[in-house]
Amino acid sequence: MSxxxxxxxxxxxxxxxxxxxxxxxxxxxxxxxxxxDNAASVTTMYFDVAENDGKAEAGRFLGxxxxxxxxxxxxxxxxxxxxxxxLSEWHEVYYDADGRQDSVAVHSVRYGADxxxxxxxxxxxxxxxxxYSQEGELLRTTMRRNGRRSEILTTYPDGVSSMVRSTxxxxxxxxxxxxxxxxxxxxxxxxxYDGDGKLLTAxxxxxxxxSCETYDYIAxxxxxxxxxxxxxxxxxxxxxxxxxxxxxxxxxxx
Numbered sequence: 162m163s164x165x166x167x168x169x170x171x172x173x174x175x176x177x178x179x180x181x182x183x184x185x186x187x188x189x190x191x192x193x194x195x196x197x198d199n200a201a202s203v204t205t206m207y208f209d210v211a212e213n214d215g216k217a218e219a220g221r222f223l224g225x226x227x228x229x230x231x232x233x234x235x236x237x238x239x240x241x242x243x244x245x246x247x248l249s250e251w252h253e254v255y256y257d258a259d260g261r262q263d264s265v266a267v268h269s270v271r272y273g274a275d276x277x278x279x280x281x282x283x284x285x286x287x288x289x290x291x292x293y294s295q296e297g298e299l300l301r302t303t304m305r306r307n308g309r310r311s312e313i314l315t316t317y318p319d320g321v322s323s324m325v326r327s328t329x330x331x332x333x334x335x336x337x338x339x340x341x342x343x344x345x346x347x348x349x350x351x352x353x354y355d356g357d358g359k360l361l362t363a364x365x366x367x368x369x370x371x372s373c374e375t376y377d378y379i380a381x382x383x384x385x386x387x388x389x390x391x392x393x394x395x396x397x398x399x400x401x402x403x404x405x406x407x408x409x410x411x412x413x414x415x
Contacts (some may be wrong), residue, residue, distance in 0.1 A: 197386055197411055202229045204410040210403035212392060217379075217391050219406045222246070232414070233260070243271070261286070276300065333358065359387065372396045386411060 197203050204227040211220035222244060229238040239252040249271045257263040265278040278292040289301040300319055306312040311329065315320040321343045328336040333354060340347040348367040355361050364372040373395045380389040388409045393401040 197409075198234045199413055200230060200234075201414050202227060203412075204228075206408045206410075207408045210406050210407070212403075217403050217406060219408065223405070224249075227327075235260075262288070264291075265292075299389045318393075331358075351360060357385075375401065382411060384411075384413065 187367045206225045207223040209220035209223060211218045224244050225242045227238075227240040227242075228236050230412070231237045235256070236254065240248065241250045241252075243249045247270070250267060250269050252265065253344050254265040255263045261282060262280050264280060267276040267278075269275060275295045276292055278290050280288050280290045287307060288305045290305070292300045292303070293301055295365045300349050301315055301316045301317050303313060312326075313325040314322060315325075322343070323341045324340060326338045327334045335352055337350045337352070338347060339350075346367055350363055350367055352360060352363075352364040353362045357376060360376055360392060362376070365372050365374075375393040375395070377391045377393065378389075379391060380387070382388050386409075387409065390407050391403050392405040392407070395402050397400045
């Protein structure tokens, strides 16, 4: 196996963070994740938002995620810490000879059990991931079909499944639908970006309740990548609440 990477995954007691892809010194943003190209490591810290003379400040620490990358810009390690600062999980992902994710090792401190995902690809480079418990029990199967409109079907042993369909534009997710087969129904999220590709809003509706996440970027570094932002949430017509402040420490390669 030729390297290590990780899944982005945060416990509910800390914060759920999404995966974003950035180009070096400026970058472009995606809606479901967080990464910075040309960075040796990125540490994202999450806080409650406190008010001080009408200005948003970092309040209670909620948790952090540290991502380390290799020379190709791929994640090689992800470390997750909870609100007490203690290590909760660390993740490693291995690549095959073609540079695709081959398997993912998830080590859990909090729950005292490890998990392993094995990923196989078909001739069209669509991947099937099977996640196993430490005892070898199949926990879930995820089938990923890539393209301008990607699909992710996740199935659990009890028959519960979810289908996530994402529409991409300029390398960023602009619309995402998620549908469960167990009565949870369907939700639709639409993403909006600014001219630099930074995520501005994420509007979600499940047919009953609508919510909107809005991001306010407070500070950027010398490369133009953001290092502090505040997330506001509006549910239906309620006033927007500042719910999370994110701060990033970015170590670049020289």
